[in-house]
Amino acid sequence: MSNTDKYDALIVGGGVGGTAIGALLAHSGYKIKLFDKNKIIGGRCTTYDHKGFKIDLGVHLFGVAENGYLGDVCRMIEMPNAIKWVIARNPRPILNYCGERKVYxxxxxxxxxxxxxxxxxxxxxxxxxxxxxxxxxxxxxxxxxxxxxxxxxxxxxxxxxxxxxxxxxxxxxxxxxxxxxxxxxxxxxxxxxxxxxxxxxxxKSSAYPIGGCIAIPAAYADAIKKYGGEVQMDAKVSKIIIEDEQAKGVELEDGSHFESDLIISNADIQNTVLNLIGEKYFPSDYIERVKKLKYATHCMAIKVALDKVVTDQKLVMYIPVPFKESFKMMPKKGGKEPPEKFGGMITSPSNFDPALAPKGKQLIFFGSGCRPGLSQKEYERWGEGCMESLIECLPEIKGHVMWYRTDTPALVEQYAGEGGNIIGVAQTVKQIHERRPSQITPIKGLYIVGCEAGGHGIGTELAANSAMELAEILSETTIKT
Ligand SMILES: Cc1cc2nc3c(=O)[nH]c(=O)nc-3n(C[C@H](O)[C@H](O)[C@H](O)COP(=O)(O)OP(=O)(O)OC[C@H]3O[C@@H](n4cnc5c(N)ncnc54)[C@H](O)[C@@H]3O)c2cc1C
Known part of the structure; x- marks a missing residue:
């Protein structure tokens, strides 16, 4: 099957980075088409249905939200209110240090x-x-x-x-x-x-969006359509076609082809370069660099459903042990065994948006760093430990837990790839600022976007900033028909 329409740009992947660049280019008049392998948009920043609750894949809070890059994208595409934010400061976030609650x-x-x-x-x-x-x-x-x-x-x-x-x-x-x-x-x-x-x-605008974290990529995907572009879900790209050292189009798993001289990949720089294209098309030093990239850590997170609203707290930071005993928060047996105590960020998405839970019920998320590659059964044991620590931190939930589920790096891998790590290419001293991979690649017409290339910021904001920088880079070229 071949699609004869030629697009100004084809985008591989509908995470925050892919949908943001799609929205920015569609708004600038590009004829674009975005493909995502999943049935739901958003990659790591997605939300799925479970037993009447809307559950985020991650444990999300958005650092600057409306006043940062996520909001900037909305303003740039003339849809300033496309995402409705609820600020995390009311009530003030709490630091629970060894059972003592203070303002964070x-x-x-x-x-x-x-x-x-x-x-x-x-x-x-x-x-x-x-x-x-x-x-x-x-x-x-x-x-x-x-x-x-x-x-x-x-x-x-x-x-x-x-x-x-x-x-x-x-x-x-x-x-x-x-x-x-x-x-x-x-x-x-x-x-x-x-x-x-x-x-x-x-x-002072850390926030969470109405509708769950999927509201962000969904708003950008809506903008793509509003400005005449197309979004095709359940469409896995199997190959990016290169001819004469120039990106030419994509091939989907079902065999269909789409043509464009501008291909933007949100599908992980390693996957794009090594699998969707192939080493032989790139200079050897670029391949070396891409292979050596270090990714952010992984996370397991429990998603807890309560039979009533037991706390109005939106955000709690939990440190369960004094620093002298912080070894108790370290995983055991080379990372296979869960730590004795879990600490970190606890959020209640339904305190930002009650519609994420059935009427009168509450949703609480709590996550912790972990190593990838454990079995579901092993992660369930981590989930049990995480649940014990959550009850120590918020004893008021005791007796109200309807169910909880443990989301693992394998689930993140299923949605986003990259071995299920949390963010993308890690912001280490070796991979930051001018040392970060660029959105521009050695292949003409091929660009990378999202938490893999360029940009700065936290998680989704890094992905949005990468897209904004790429839009700027492309504005200096004249690819548009
Ligand atoms: C547990 C967890 C907690 C987090 N907490 C926060 C937080 O509190 N705050 C925050 O800002 N960020 C947080 N993040 C990080 C944030 O979600 C990510 O950094 C960000 O969403 C990554 O965006 P991205 O554009 O790089 O794309 P990704 O999310 O990586 O999306 C890539 C997309 O490409 C698609 N794709 C891949 N291959 C193909 C293919 N061959 N064909 C078609 N489509 C393809 C995938 O389906 C996916 O939709 C968290 C993430 C996790 C997992």
Missing amino acids: SRDTMSGMLGSKKKGKVNSDAKKKEKEAGSKFWSDCMNMPMDQIEDLYYTKLANFVSKYSKNPMLLMFAGQICMQYFCVDPFIASAGEFIRCFQQVTKA
């Missing part, structure tokens, strides 16, 4: 940096530690962009240690770093951390 803020974290010596509180040392913590957070908040740029290739842990060797400061910074980038602070970029931290803290 920089002041709270600095205040907890006091030290105890020989059982007695040493007030001078405590004051010094607090001051070091406050200085760290205020420097992160106020650093000008030229200084941030100088820190792109400095590891976050090294930057933190200049302020204090107190492991608790590193633990707090590391916790935020894991939430932002899903890489540990010993390889994460201090510059990218500070840039994102400033954006999130200054904008």
Whole structure:
């Protein structure tokens, strides 16, 4: 089967990056068609139905949301209200540290940096530690962009240690770093951390969309259609066709062909280069680089259905043990066995949008980093441990759990690929800013978009920013018919 229509651009993959570039180009007048292998849009940022609840594939909170790149895309395509956001600040997010609930803020974290010596509180040392913590957070908040740029290739842990060797400061910074980038602070970029931290803290607009996280890619996909483009679901691209060193079209699994001189892949840079195209079409140094890319970590997450609304909290950060016992949060037996205690981000999507749960019921998500490749049965054991920690953190849910399910990296792999990692190409010191793979590839007319190439920001915002940068790159060419 062959499709004789020629498109200005074909997009492989309907994650946030693919749908965002599709919307931006369709709005600019490109005749575009987007293919996604799944039946539902969004890749990692999707939402599925389960027993009357709407469940996100991930555990999502959107760092800057409306005031960041996700909102910028909407404004650029003249659909500023296409995504309806609910802010996470009401009620204020909580930090539950070893059972003690406090407001989650920089002041709270600095205040907890006091030290105890020989059982007695040493007030001078405590004051010094607090001051070091406050200085760290205020420097992160106020650093000008030229200084941030100088820190792109400095590891976050090294930057933190200049302020204090107190492991608790590193633990707090590391916790935020894991939430932002899903890489540990010993390889994460201090510059990218500070840039994102400033954006999130200054904008005060962390939020979640009405309709679940799928509302974001769905809004962009609607824009593609509104501006005359096409979105074809359940359409797996099996090959990107290259002729005379120029991208020429795509072939779907069902054998159909589509033509264009501009192919944009949102389907993972490694998969695109090594499988959908093939090594022989690229220079060897590019292949070497693509093969060596490091990806973000993986996650298992429990999705918990409650028979009534037991808390109005939208967001809780949980640290179950004092930093001296943080080894209890480490997985055992080389990562196969679950940790003794689970910590991290707990969200209640139905407190943002009650329609995500049947009337009067509540939905709670809690996730943790894990290694990929375990069996479903092994992950279920992780789920049980995660559930125990959730009840310790929010004892009010006890007796109200209707059911819970454990979503694993295998499920993320099924939706998005890339071995089911959380974000995409990791924002480490070796893969950030000018060291990040570019959207531009060595093949004419072939581009990469999403959390795989270019951009900056947290998760979905990185994907949207990658699309915005690509739209800018393409605006300097004249591919459009
Ligand atoms: C557990 C979890 C928690 C997360 N938490 C957050 C959070 O709190 N905040 C946040 O901002 N981000 C979070 N993220 C990260 C965020 O969801 C991702 O970084 C982002 O959605 C990736 O977008 P992307 O554009 O790179 O595309 P992806 O989501 O990777 O989408 C790629 C798309 O390409 C399609 N595709 C692949 N191959 C083919 C093919 N051959 N043919 C057709 N289609 C194909 C896939 O079906 C998929 O739809 C989380 C992710 C997970 C998994």
